[in-house]
Amino acid sequence: MLMAASVTYIRAPPPPTPEELKFAASVSVHADRRTTSPASEMVRVAGRSDEETMLTKFYASTAERPAPPNITSPVVSTSNPSTNTTTYIDIATDSSNTTTFTTSIKLLLFDLVKIYSTPTFKCIKLLKQGGRTCQRIPDGDKKVCIDSNVAPSRNSCIVYSFGVGHDFSFDKAMGQYGCDVFSFDDDVYHNIYQRNVFPRVVFIQIRLGSKVLVLDVVDKVKNTTFQYLYRPLDNIMFLLKHYDANLDVLKMDVEGDEWQIFLDSIFRTDVLERTRQLSVEVHMTDFLKHDLQPLEARVAILRYSSFFKGLKSRGFELAYYEPNYINPTLATVEGVTFSVLGEQLWVNTRLQPGQPPTKG
Template identity: 60%
Template sequence: MIRVGRKWKHLLTFPACVYCLVLLLQLSENRWRMNDHSAVRDCCAEQTEEMSLKGGIDAGTLGLLDYAVVYRHIPPPAKFEDIKFARKFSLPIPVTDHKGNLGLPAGLPPHFRVSGQLSDTEIDLRALVSLVKITTTITFKCIKFLKQGGRTCQRTPDGDKKFCVDEHVAPPTRPCIVYSIGIGHDFSFDRAMGSYGCDVFSFDDDSYHDLYGTNPFPRVHFAHIRLGKSILWDTEINNLKNTTFEFLYRPLDNIMYILHHEKSNIDFLKLDIEGQEWEVFEESIFKTDILERTRQLAIEIHMEKFAEKDLAPRALNEAIGKYLRFFEGLQERGFQLAHYEPNYMGDEGVVTVGGITFTAWAEQLWVNTRVREGSPPSYKRPIDFYVNMLEY
């Protein structure tokens, strides 16, 4: 029988046993994570090798990478239930550290455009890697971000936008112009920017937006229109309610002309138009000089093509090319990525294409480092007079 001294008896108490058990669980969890990461790498390598044998991707023929491209899975934020359980039993609080998961492996090829010499059975991995890099790599260091708006839905924050308030990129106090396009029914960002001192022009429309007047909040001006490639009237027919609803689409340059902003700066442009951003930019906005006069662009990107099942390689390459042209267009006009935040939508938030795993939906903030100074707007009548003109 082993005798324990009187001063060591407290080590055999129940809390001490629980503490030792927690330490053992942590050690086993870390070892499991290491094995899991190695398993992911092995899985990606096997997948790439299998596709090469089937003729889907031949890395040697295409001149791509001589090793498996691994873009690690970005874990979703910790669930509230997991945090509550950890606190109850004094376990480590689970957190999501995106800093260690947003980078691509070292040694990736430099930026390149989509190659037009691929067959119908090959995926352009080089263009895909470029797309992932350009959408996730921070190229502008913002010292101070200001979080504007947002709400909590099912214990998850949503709708907030990051705003860089560094001295050399922040908009002047007066005049300050904000365009908020695609607000849904969340005016929290618009209200916050109005309190900041900006004139906010908000745009969206559906059968429920008739509840909102022209001035829902101080310095916020709301128009019942949608952003489009051209001026267009569209009709929605509801057979269940036996009703019809008409939508008016206007391009951005037309909106700015009516509001007397055709030569002014947009200090902050917020866009969330649910996947229509690609066509609107390529067929309308990129054909104007609006972005050259825009200081900051906050946009929610929707690369929804990657979430479609059984998509042919040709269609995938077309989607990659379309998305890549969008981001290249921003860079050509002086924009640099200042903030990137994955937007998780259940299991569909993360996609795997050609062995590369990434998020197809994300919040981004782009800062224009070569912004061209415009002239302040001149209103001969109250602002709301011009806002009301947009609806006709």
């Protein structure tokens, strides 16, 4: 019987999933203008005014960007005293020993559950903002830490809220707190909202993405076409003249797109270094696949773990976690049962100072 003596790590990035490859091949890309130098151009989207889309300039930084975090797989070193030799086994990829492979998945899963659900930052004053109650179960509220050393500065803070749907309660509450709030979402039903939905709250019809993208969606029943507009975070901040500013709260509920957006875009910028708090709803729905195979489970675990470790490597610590109570969704992998939907609040313990927003 081999006994684990120590654990080291090697890089092992996962391949794209079949769903990702299918999506990449099927979308209609009208604009992908992430260049290596700043550019000034007018981009027009049919049926929208320039003010609504705010497409007056496009920016892509020439500065060196840090690479996204490397996904790692553990390598267990085992020693044989009788022969005085050491054998190294990549337990995350070597499926020749079914027992070892299954055990490795459990170890990786325990590590994942711990990192995404165990707070490592003690917030004394946790402020509940927005939300509603359905059958005495809270839903839609977000938490903000207002301890003196990490609290958003009243009357001078900036909040970006992505994926509002039709619930502006958090955004309204942060406006009342004293922040300038910018709310984002985009579908045909958001045309009913005015630009200034509440005092200090501005609504913009843009979806957060990993690149500039206009996606045509055809409604065959109504025989209509709607264009979803996606933009990366650093590009949006440039358009709003916030590019060098601090984000006091970055709130995201983008229904599972958070993984690709962070790994392909946000982790490649320095925006997080200037972000004080990150409120995000995570959707680890890969674990809900019917008849999930061990190798697929391993790829999913490493994909999600890379996101959380990427946050921690930038100084973020988990201050709050709760599973989704209004829509509890559990998965069981190798005998381990856990929630795949959860609300998190991360606090930046190494915040870098930004510049005041540009006026005008």
